Amino acid sequence: MARKMKNICVMFFYTVLLCTVFACSSVPMNRTTEKDNLLIFRLNLRVYEKKIRKDPDNYRLYYEWGNYYCLSGYYNAALADINKALQIQPSYEEALLLRGMIFICKVQYKDALADFAEALVLIPDDDRVYNNRACLYIQLGDLEKALRDIDTAIELNPKCALHFKNKGQIRYRMNDYENAVLNYSHAIRLNPKSAETYFDRGTAYEMLRRYDAALSDYRKAASLKYRVSDVYFHIGVCCYRLQKYGDALDAFTEAIKIDDANYIFYEWRGNTNLALERRNKAEVDFDAVKRLMANASLQ
Template sequence: MYILIILVLIGVFVIGAVIFKNSSYSKEEQYNAFIKQGNEFLSSGEYDKALAEFDKAIEIEPTDIGTYYLKSSIHLKLNDFNNVILNTTKIIEIDEFNPLAYYLRAYSYLQNKDFDKAIKDFSESINMNISVDYLPSAYSGRGEAYLATKNFMKALDDYKKAISMNDKEYLYFKNMGFIYLKVRGYGEAVEYFSKAISLRLDSSECFNDRAFSYILLKDYEKALVDVLKALELNESFAAAYKNYAYIQIKLGDIKAAEKNIKKAIELDSKNGDFYIILATIDLIKYEYESFYNNLELAENIGINFIDYFQDALFDKIRNSDRFLKFYRKLFF
């Protein structure tokens, strides 16, 4: 996602940049031998052996940041983000004005869902004028962290900056569309999901997300076209079955809607929004106890969008004490 291939190339590049200084000739030979052997292991995918050789090199020269970059490139490939953080922190201790180290550490914090630290380090890398090769993904990474902390306006600003530098990355447009869904800019969401689709025609997620945007715009015919395309691309896509069920509710085919929402739950029982759709069907059928049971399930699992409750279908219970008690808990 964040140019991991380039990060691996960094490791190869750093090999040429590693220079041993201020030591005896015998130690220099040992150091260079460890680096050479470690690089050979790295090239052949023997990562544990490569790390062992690089550790030996660090024992001889503990302040050469190139070796820490080599170790970081391996840990990135292994998705071992804690060790990327350890190694990039060491680089920053040696050279506090190293934007690439802040960028790599920020990316690792992001993967560990430590969003505040990710925001801080992405900001450091941006303020230090990180290379233009990394600047768009630094903005998008910070935007992702802002999105995770529900700071939607700052997330929008960062993704717009990323897009201004690289308008060929479909994920930037996809995430912009998602943010607009969150702030109820449904027309803008359609626009950005459409751009993402133009860049990635096989993205079932983008078709499904655009279908949801059309649902919220009450354009059910366009929503149906998109959700069917999403399922054509991925017949096991649970969220697409949820949207399909929602569309069928609006088109009046309750039996088909119930079948599809149950299919969604069969594929993924850990999405609270699915139970809201099931509860909506209960409401239509006047099965109130089942309706509230499914709302409770949705709340316990976690609700992603509360927009469903704006539907006129909920008017019949909107002012009831039991529903109001449930609804207030979503905000407090």
């Protein structure tokens, strides 16, 4: 059975921002180093500090600062600034939406529900609130409520690719793979450059055992720089199912380059080496599986 890591996207303001609430290892798509990122982060914080010193009662500045912390993964610091913004302006709907998202990332689901409910009182026709709450209901395992909310989001904004992508996620989790494909396809028509949506549709095709279609989507995702180990793993699985063992071997090797601590990748590459009658190589891979599983059991 192919491994699958799903990402539910949360949107909370009209500038582009996606937050994955399922973990996913990835390789940066640019050449910015960790040192460069830290330098940029500190410089930007200095800018916000100067602005707030000049205008300490500007709730929008606290919102912007909290948003920046959120983007950088500092959720506690983000929460403190968003709370400050709401203390100054309790009816600031953008801050409520952002705080709800932060609560999702901190696994404080009841608090997130409360914020989205309050946001709906202020902005009852805003599709973003329904989208975010749908994602929250998925975390709570209530797929029927999630589906109702995402349908409302689509009704309010039928040109938003993200809503159809998330509906595809919900249908996937309902094991309704055909409808998942239909919704992912609609999302791709609205946004044909979304690598993640191609990947997600590929997983639905894979569950339907339509390996050629899945392989095409995974390769498209890779060409759009979807640089996570999973995409190469799934390329490998599809190639293996299609008995394209040479291509499968290359794909599993690429996945291992990105994530060399995942024993599943070595296991599949070992089986592929066996299919190619490369028994010595297979033994090396299976030894790696044993070593990694032993290390995992000690943690």
